Amino acid sequence: MKLLNEEPKQIGSIVTIVQDNGMGLDVNEQDSVSEGDGSAKKYSGFNMAKVLTNSLGGSINFKSESSKGSCVTFEVQATTYAVKNLEPN
Secondary structure (H helix, E strand, C coil): CEECCCCCEEEEEEEEEEECCCCCCCHHHHHHHHHCCCCCHHHHHHHHHHHHHHHCCCEEEEEEECCCEEEEEEEEEEEECCEECCCCC
16 A cells, blocks of 8 residues: 555544543633643643644643533544555556
8 A cells, every 4th residue: 555645635523522520620720721831740641632632733622610520622633645555466
């Protein structure tokens, strides 16, 4: 199989939603997560996901309510590439 030198084609997007009904975060903690400054080690997983999602040209959102849980949504573009099947003669 050979990847052809054609422009990739956007075919849509992939949206993933992760939601829990745990303890949630108060407003101050939500700011620490959303800012992604890396100062709070307990949010490093979210920060890594944010960097990865952004590097793929996507977006990530975080919502939480204290005592009710949190919801993380991320979206990346789905892309296809043209390929040619090379079979021996």
